Amino acid sequence: MTDSSQPHDPSSIPPSSPAERALEQAETAFGAHLAITPRERAALLRQVARRLGADKTEINEAELLHALCQVRRRSWANGMMNRAHRNGDVWVRKADVLLAAERISDPLINEDGQSAVLESVLEERWRDMADTPLRVLDDMRADLADVGTFLSGTQIERLSHSIARAFGGVDLGFEDEMILEEERRAREQEDIRAKAEARRARELQKIKDWEATLVSFEKVPALLHCSRREALRWIAENRLPIAKRDTQPDGLEIFYFDPAELKKCRPLLNSWRRGSGQKNDDGYDDSPQARKGNAAIARVAALDRFAAHFRTARALNRRITLVTGPTNSGKSHTALEALAQAESGLALAPLRLLAHEFREAMLSRGVPASLTTGEERIIDPTARHLAATVEMCPFNNPVDVAIIDEAQMLSDPDRGAAWTAAIMGVPARHVFILGAADCIPLVKRIAELCNDPVDEIHLERKSPLRPAGTLALTDLRAGDALIAFSRRDVLDLRAELMAHNRRVAVIYGALSPEVRRAEAARFNRGEADILIATDAIGMGLNLSIRRVVFSTLRKYDGRQTRNLVSQEVKQIGGRAGRFGKHEEGLVCVLEGAGRPSFIRHMLDAPPEPTLELRPLVQPDADIVQAVAQEMESDSLYGVLTRIKRAVLRPDDPNYRLADMEQALEIAAALEGVDGLDLSTRWTYAMCPINTRDNGIPRLVEWAALHARGQRIFPPGTGRLPAAATAGREELERAEKRHRRLVTWRWLAMRFPENYPELIVAERNAAILDEWIEQVLRTQSRMRESSRRYQGRRNGGAPTRQREGHNRPKTPRSKAGGFGKKKPHGKRKKD
Numbered sequence: 001m002t003d004s005s006q007p008h009d010p011s012s013i014p015p016s017s018p019a020e021r022a023l024e025q026a027e028t029a030f031g032a033h034l035a036i037t038p039r040e041r042a043a044l045l046r047q048v049a050r051r052l053g054a055d056k057t058e059i060n061e062a063e064l065l066h067a068l069c070q071v072r073r074r075s076w077a078n079g080m081m082n083r084a085h086r087n088g089d090v091w092v093r094k095a096d097v098l099l100a101a102e103r104i105s106d107p108l109i110n111e112d113g114q115s116a117v118l119e120s121v122l123e124e125r126w127r128d129m130a131d132t133p134l135r136v137l138d139d140m141r142a143d144l145a146d147v148g149t150f151l152s153g154t155q156i157e158r159l160s161h162s163i164a165r166a167f168g169g170v171d172l173g174f175e176d177e178m179i180l181e182e183e184r185r186a187r188e189q190e191d192i193r194a195k196a197e198a199r200r201a202r203e204l205q206k207i208k209d210w211e212a213t214l215v216s217f218e219k220v221p222a223l224l225h226c227s228r229r230e231a232l233r234w235i236a237e238n239r240l241p242i243a244k245r246d247t248q249p250d251g252l253e254i255f256y257f258d259p260a261e262l263k264k265c266r267p268l269l270n271s272w273r274r275g276s277g278q279k280n281d282d283g284y285d286d287s288p289q290a291r292k293g294n295a296a297i298a299r300v301a302a303l304d305r306f307a308a309h310f311r312t313a314r315a316l317n318r319r320i321t322l323v324t325g326p327t328n329s330g331k332s333h334t335a336l337e338a339l340a341q342a343e344s345g346l347a348l349a350p351l352r353l354l355a356h357e358f359r360e361a362m363l364s365r366g367v368p369a370s371l372t373t374g375e376e377r378i379i380d381p382t383a384r385h386l387a388a389t390v391e392m393c394p395f396n397n398p399v400d401v402a403i404i405d406e407a408q409m410l411s412d413p414d415r416g417a418a419w420t421a422a423i424m425g426v427p428a429r430h431v432f433i434l435g436a437a438d439c440i441p442l443v444k445r446i447a448e449l450c451n452d453p454v455d456e457i458h459l460e461r462k463s464p465l466r467p468a469g470t471l472a473l474t475d476l477r478a479g480d481a482l483i484a485f486s487r488r489d490v491l492d493l494r495a496e497l498m499a500h501n502r503r504v505a506v507i508y509g510a511l512s513p514e515v516r517r518a519e520a521a522r523f524n525r526g527e528a529d530i531l532i533a534t535d536a537i538g539m540g541l542n543l544s545i546r547r548v549v550f551s552t553l554r555k556y557d558g559r560q561t562r563n564l565v566s567q568e569v570k571q572i573g574g575r576a577g578r579f580g581k582h583e584e585g586l587v588c589v590l591e592g593a594g595r596p597s598f599i600r601h602m603l604d605a606p607p608e609p610t611l612e613l614r615p616l617v618q619p620d621a622d623i624v625q626a627v628a629q630e631m632e633s634d635s636l637y638g639v640l641t642r643i644k645r646a647v648l649r650p651d652d653p654n655y656r657l658a659d660m661e662q663a664l665e666i667a668a669a670l671e672g673v674d675g676l677d678l679s680t681r682w683t684y685a686m687c688p689i690n691t692r693d694n695g696i697p698r699l700v701e702w703a704a705l706h707a708r709g710q711r712i713f714p715p716g717t718g719r720l721p722a723a724a725t726a727g728r729e730e731l732e733r734a735e736k737r738h739r740r741l742v743t744w745r746w747l748a749m750r751f752p753e754n755y756p757e758l759i760v761a762e763r764n765a766a767i768l769d770e771w772i773e774q775v776l777r778t779q780s781r782m783r784e785s786s787r788r789y790q791g792r793r794n795g796g797a798p799t800r801q802r803e804g805h806n807r808p809k810t811p812r813s814k815a816g817g818f819g820k821k822k823p824h825g826k827r828k829k830d
């Protein structure tokens with residue numbers, strides 16, 4: 001046992017490190033006033049050690065101060081972010097406080113000094129965002145609104161102060177102008193909301209008053225002077241117009257009738273009793289077509305005779321060739337050959353990216369072609385061929401051959417009506433309809449309604465596709481595609497694979513077509529080992545995929561989270577095994593994500609039976625205008641509400657009304673905007689927006705400016721940080737700005753006088769595309785460079801992390817700080 005009373009042998013005390021000696025000397029010489037805490041000292045020693053070399057044993061004052069600033073930057077950033085949160089400065093971002101902390105060179109700086117540095121960073125940001133302070137304020141408000149943050153009057157005033165200083169100070173009047181403009185804007189928006197609410201209530205009251213005039217079945221015999229049995233028979237034969245149906249809790253349906261419409265049926269009763277369905281002697285048309293509507297509004301809209309709206313197509317002797325088959329069966333090649341040989345033609349695609357591919361396919365065959373999508377035009381005056389998105393189908397210019405791709409979209413609740421209109425209305429003598437086998441019954445039904453003959457061609461897959469069990473994440477190899485169903489899951493998997501030193505490309509819906517194409521090209525060239533994608537790869541994009549690996553067998557479809565259906569597994573899984581590149585395609589499940597037997601069953605399953613053969617339809621501008629005239633109303637909300645309630649009976653034998661909820665929501669919000677005619681309102685209601693990104697309020701704000709004759713300038717790009725340092729927040733913000741530009745460009749194509757500077761908008765979109773792709777590409781390369789460097793340090797072999805320690809840790813904190821973990825809550829789907 002050692003006697004503690006004896007003095008220690010000095011030789012037993014380990015000598016201090018060079019860093020400790022250097023730090024002690026520096027503190028003694030010029031660091032006494034720096035108040036270095038014990039907690040800071042350990043980090044400071046590491047900073048000092050980095051500054052020492054083989055021949056260097058001391059650090060000077062400047063080096064000591066810089067090292068201490070490095071140690072204190074995180075706490076400065078935390079403090080600045082916390083103060084910004086307390087002050088309500090919601091426009092201050094993590095990148096701002098980190099940059100401000102990086103610029104501080106005085107380790108003893110106080111809070112006022114830190115705020116001054118942060119303000120200088122913000123002012124640079126404002127000047128980078130736009131050319132004028134008002135545009136900066138607009139872009140800043142839009143960025144915040146995208147994430148559900150709306151500024152109070154006090155916040156607007158404080159933000160205006162900051163922006164004004166960036167552009168020369170309050171002496172130039174910017175600040176007052178911005179504050180007054182924002183106050184005016186707030187008053188106008190409140191007035192619009194109040195008017196919209198009042199007008200919606202008025203329109204609903206009109207419908208309520210109309211419904212109050214309806215009568216139950218019990219009064220029908222007396223109104224028609226017929227027996228109860230006759231009335232029941234005529235209802236069963238769809239002769240009597242049912243105005244409204246109420247379903248009781250026990251499932252019993254109660255019918256209500258419009259007395260005015262019933263009285264119009266009286267002259268037809270004798271012919272009904274005789275069993276005749278023809279025009280009777282009194283001049284009333286009793287044909288099946290005339291009996292489909294349930295009111296005057298329905299007769300005007302005539303959605304129950306939808307095929308007749310397309311007069312040019314009905315005047316042609318059309319022939320339909322239906323080409324079906326699985327992915328990788330050559331459907332597009334078959335149709336494109338016919339299109340290229342025709343003197344004139346049209347190719348309709350579900351996506352802008354695919355419309356570009358159709359145009360490029362025609363150009364590669366020596367056929368000049370133009371392009372029309374919702375947000376761009378490429379017009380070749382010599383071209384007699386056009387590539388377009390389905391919604392942009394031209395209905396009045398006859399051509400020899402037309403292609404309509406991805407016809408299984410007929411069943412899509414959001415866009416199916418566009419395919420119905422395209423197939424019924426495309427003015428081509430020979431129409432090629434391409435799709436999976438699931439679309440056959442619906443296409444045949446549409447052809448029957450149009451009286452068009454149909455030829456069928458069914459193609460088989462060129463390379464075999466088979467299930468291949470489960471895979472661990474670490475078993476993924478070059479040429480594999482990993483499938484997720486949300487942006488967040490895609491980026492989580494990307495981070496995890498990059499932590500395994502894998503080069504990764506990504507494709508998901510929020511990326512523009514240009515970025516998706518660039519990411520696909522990286523993967524195809526071998527610059528990325530693995531592709532992580534949502535079902536956005538299910539249509540288009542030529543991808544050299546060896547195996548498709550599902551990370552989950554369930555998806556959220558906008559309404560519910562459900563299991564994948566057979567067609568989804570076939571469409572996505574079918575991207576594996578590209579003909580000419582791989583001998584076969586393999587479809588797998590990620591370990592722990594589900595049973596391989598599910599994939600096998602879905603791939604072997606026959607096409608799912610089509611239970612609903614009535615195609616989806618929706619009104620167009622002409623129908624909306626006709627109904628408005630019949631109603632003597634200029635309210636788009638009132639017109640659409642009446643169409644929804646009165647135009648198509650739920651049991652119409654031929655058609656179903658498409659989901660009009662978003663158009664109704666936009667129309668309701670536009671009710672408060674004065675000065676726009678019905679046609680213009682309808683155009684706004686059809687505008688593609690994302691309702692989760694403050695899309696409707698922004699659209700209404702732009703419409704209000706439009707109504708006053710003011711110009712709406714294109715959104716900016718905002719300040720884009722270096723691609724290598726951009727995080728998810730910056731990436732998501734850029735994606736939302738790009739979506740904002742898509743909406744703006746769509747409107748600019750229709751209202752060029754009100755939405756000027758289209759070239760600027762296209763330039764901004766290109767800048768964002770390039771930056772987003774650079775973020776995805778650069779960060780993958782940085783990970784690869786890190787892997788190679790680490791491999792050289794370990795004798796040339798790349799390092800791999802142990803299983804279970806490969807997940808990247810994202811630093812989080814309370815109150816805006818960095819580095820402290822925050823408990824995980826429920827995760828939203830992107």
